[in-house]
Amino acid sequence: MKLAVSGKGGVGKTLLVSLLSKIFAESGYSVLAIDADPNANLAATLGFPEPEKITPISEMKELIEERTGVQPGKTASFFKLNPKVDDIPEKYALERNGIKLMVMGRMKKGGSGCYCPENALLQALVTHLLLARNEVVILDMEAGIEHLGRATAKAVDKLIIVVEPGRRSVETALRISKLAQDIGLPNIAVVGNKIRSQAEREFLISNLPGFKFLGFIPYDQAIVDADLANLPLLDSSQAIINEVRNIFQALI
Amino acid sequence: MKLAVSGKGGVGKTLLVSLLSKIFAESGYSVLAIDADPNANLAATLGFPEPEKITPISEMKELIEERTGVQPGKTASFFKLNPKVDDIPEKYALERNGIKLMVMGRMKKGGSGCYCPENALLQALVTHLLLARNEVVILDMEAGIEHLGRATAKAVDKLIIVVEPGRRSVETALRISKLAQDIGLPNIAVVGNKIRSQAEREFLISNLPGFKFLGFIPYDQAIVDADLANLPLLDSSQAIINEVRNIFQALI
Numbered sequence: 001m002k003l004a005v006s007g008k009g010g011v012g013k014t015l016l017v018s019l020l021s022k023i024f025a026e027s028g029y030s031v032l033a034i035d036a037d038p039n040a041n042l043a044a045t046l047g048f049p050e051p052e053k054i055t056p057i058s059e060m061k062e063l064i065e066e067r068t069g070v071q072p073g074k075t076a077s078f079f080k081l082n083p084k085v086d087d088i089p090e091k092y093a094l095e096r097n098g099i100k101l102m103v104m105g106r107m108k109k110g111g112s113g114c115y116c117p118e119n120a121l122l123q124a125l126v127t128h129l130l131l132a133r134n135e136v137v138i139l140d141m142e143a144g145i146e147h148l149g150r151a152t153a154k155a156v157d158k159l160i161i162v163v164e165p166g167r168r169s170v171e172t173a174l175r176i177s178k179l180a181q182d183i184g185l186p187n188i189a190v191v192g193n194k195i196r197s198q199a200e201r202e203f204l205i206s207n208l209p210g211f212k213f214l215g216f217i218p219y220d221q222a223i224v225d226a227d228l229a230n231l232p233l234l235d236s237s238q239a240i241i242n243e244v245r246n247i248f249q250a251l252i
Numbered sequence: 253m254k255l256a257v258s259g260k261g262g263v264g265k266t267l268l269v270s271l272l273s274k275i276f277a278e279s280g281y282s283v284l285a286i287d288a289d290p291n292a293n294l295a296a297t298l299g300f301p302e303p304e305k306i307t308p309i310s311e312m313k314e315l316i317e318e319r320t321g322v323q324p325g326k327t328a329s330f331f332k333l334n335p336k337v338d339d340i341p342e343k344y345a346l347e348r349n350g351i352k353l354m355v356m357g358r359m360k361k362g363g364s365g366c367y368c369p370e371n372a373l374l375q376a377l378v379t380h381l382l383l384a385r386n387e388v389v390i391l392d393m394e395a396g397i398e399h400l401g402r403a404t405a406k407a408v409d410k411l412i413i414v415v416e417p418g419r420r421s422v423e424t425a426l427r428i429s430k431l432a433q434d435i436g437l438p439n440i441a442v443v444g445n446k447i448r449s450q451a452e453r454e455f456l457i458s459n460l461p462g463f464k465f466l467g468f469i470p471y472d473q474a475i476v477d478a479d480l481a482n483l484p485l486l487d488s489s490q491a492i493i494n495e496v497r498n499i500f501q502a503l504i
Contacts, residue, residue: 009263111402111434114368148362149361168266185362
């Protein structure tokens with residue numbers, strides 16, 4: 001199964017990707033988590049030590065050119081199918097607690113350009129990975145909608161849009177949903193996050209009619225406090241973990 | 253004065269840009285607010301009716317090619333200085349309550365590409381605008397750090413980074429600051445947002461040593477409630493307005 005998690009900035013994409021990765025891994029799945037945001041936070045949230053030392057995909061250009069026969073920077077439609085991409089996560093991802101992690105790349109220098117080549121590489125990788133039944137790939141997408149212009153995630157089986165109770169978050173979800181359909185991604189589901197009340201839950205349901213909700217993750221001050229105290233986030237809220245377990249069940 | 257507001261997704265960039273625009277306008281400045289985020293929310297937050305009908309900069313390509321002599325899509329370094337760019341806001345921005353608004357552009361269709369050409373156009377526009385003493389341009393940047401790779405805002409006088417009490421927001425601010433210096437933008441200031449306590453204020457100060465703080469905007473449930481009730485945001489919290497007035501004073 002290939003999943004991508006998208007949404008407005010700050011809604012909680014990285015936390016959901018991290019908890020889903022953890023729960024899939026604990027349930028016996030082989031998990032490949034990919035941070036597709038140049039403002040990369042997934043490694044830190046997953047608790048990888050020294051996240052800045054992970055080799056990003058953007059520094060594997062020669063490797064991917066060798067494998068796909070195409071120079072990075074070209075649009076993704078020119079990449080040819082090549083099963084040899086399959087060994088890249090095995091060889092180049094870091095692993096911790098049963099989760100393999102790759103990061104698309106960090107912006108190394110201001111003025112050095114956009115992330116189009118990296119997105120093209122990532123799209124090729126996600127498209128060409130052949131997964132066994134117990135394997136799952138989870139992409140943590142960049143905030144907002146530009147990745148949909150680039151169609152980075154077009155090869156995923158399901159796009160999960162995270163929303164929080166707020167008008168801009170809902171508007172972003174509607175834009176993402178529309179753009180996702182343009183790139184042939186009709187399998188879309190929504191996760192509500194930071195839910196404080198029944199009214200907030202109903203706000204999301206009534207403002208996103210026709211959307212399938214996988215779950216509603218409660219707001220929990222414990223996770224905010226853990227963050228400020230620089231404690232690990234993933235174990236800090238049992239209420240949040242329980243709901244992400246329900247979301248995991250809904251996915252499988 | 254040319255300002256750009258940056259930060260992690262969800263920290264409150266658009267709200268700060270909107271309130272600063274309002275306060276500058278009320279103080280007699282001529283304000284040009286530019287939404288540089290393809291996931292555009294500024295028009296709605298400023299209360300412009302029918303925000304989807306505003307002509308985005310991305311649809312002014314022929315105009316800007318005519319004025320700059322360069323085909324859009326080329327890197328911005330090829331744009332030549334041309335004072336005729338100066339009349340573009342006058343002719344093409346919408347105006348409401350003394351605020352002129354331009355939007356960079358919306359993603360119209362999934363898979364249609366990245367926002368590099370639009371960012372190049374915007375960079376040229378911001379670079380070439382000649383401002384009188386009582387004129388101010390405020391850019392609402394895309395969430396995260398990619399716009400710094402593109403150097404979209406390199407011609408601004410000051411980059412304001414919005415942070416909220418949270419580790420990822422602080423890490424993003426540090427990355428933005430580093431990348432901004434690469435593109436020759438050393439004039440950086442920080443605004444703390446959603447501050448609930450003295451401890452949260454101190455968290456930001458201690459985690460961003462050496463940064464100049466323009467102010468600390470309090471968390472106010474009133475603005476969240478106004479958003480959920482679909483009421484105008486800008487008048488919903490006197491506490492927030494008061495602190496943004498202080499930030500305005502610190503800027504001028």
